[in-house]
Amino acid sequence: MNNKAGWLAGLALGCALATPAQADDEDYRGFYFTAWGGSGEYDVPGKSANDASITAGLPAELATLPIQPFTQVTLSPEGSTQDDSLTPWGAQIGYRFNRWVAVEAGYVNLGEFLYSMTGTLTGDYGFFCDTCDPVDIYVRPLSGDFQRARQITSTGITASVLGMFPASQHFDLHVRGGLYYADTRVTNRLRYMSAEFEDDVFNLYHRRVDASQTELFAGIGGAWNINESFSLRVEYQKYFDVGDDEKAGESDVDVINLSVLFK
Structure with missing residues (x-):
């Protein structure tokens, strides 16, 4: 919360400074379009912390399987990977009112965070089969690998205000503050893979949580104005509390991007 307040205070100061009118505002006024790509990172616990959390939660997840009395499964974790680096991208349409102020609306895809734990799985799995003849509860032995x-x-829509600071004829600096109308999806899956049959693969556990939230985001960057039609922009952005703390947790997302601006 302190980080968020600091960002917004800085942006408010920047916008307050970006108010003087200039005689040559007509040279800046008009619509423009941007397309960008970059790299980013979720502010989530490290792999060792997730290893401990996932391992501790596996018994409770197994207890939620459809036919609990017949489910006797032993999991032996062997290794894990965590990829919290992102390849975000997006596009915006903007309107610059003068040399000091612009607004933008766009779409952003923040990329994918993925954690995976693997190991061996043995035991008996009971399940209800309503397509079998007869319809009944069946128990099958499991012996193979698992992937948790x-x-x-x-992804979502963004709307933001930019305070612009022309540093020279060809360079601008800017600060940004806005809203991110986020659709965030968190998927947790426990998959069984038979050691005997390659095509014997199915989910023991699968939960998907979708959260639609309005979040704050902010940015700071600069642009090189190549000519009257094209600019290159570099920007650091921070998206605050992406997700839903009551459903599947929240985390900040840091993004560095390079965009091409068409006027």
Whole structure:
């Protein structure tokens, strides 16, 4: 919360400074379009912390399987991977009122966070089969590998205000503050893979949580105005509390991007 307040205070100061009118505002006024790509990172616990959390939660997840009395499964974790680096991208349409102020609306895809734990799985799995003849509860032995995966994705619409600071004829600096109308999806899955049959793969556990939230985001960057039609922009952005703390947790997302601006 302190970080968020600091960002917004800085942006408010920037916008307050960006108020003087200039005689040559006509040279800046008009619509423009941007397309960008970059790299980013979810502010989530490290792999060792997730290893401990996932391992501790596996018994409770197994207890939620459909036919609990017949489910006797032993999991032996062997290794894990965590990829919290992102490849975000987006596009915006903007309107610059003068040399000091612009507004933008756009779409952003923050990429994918993926954690995966693997190991061996043995035991008996009971399940209700309503397509079998006869319809009944069946018990089958399990002997193979498992994959416990956690995936986070977030996409949505953005709306923001920019305070512009022309540093020279060809260079601008800017600060940004806005709203991110986020659709965030968190998927948790426990998949069984038979050691005997390659095509014997199915989910023991699968839960998907979708959260639609309005979040704050902010940015700071600069642009090189190549000519009257094209600019290159570099920007650091921070998206605050992406997700839903009551459903599947929240985390900040840091993004560095390079965009092409068409006037």
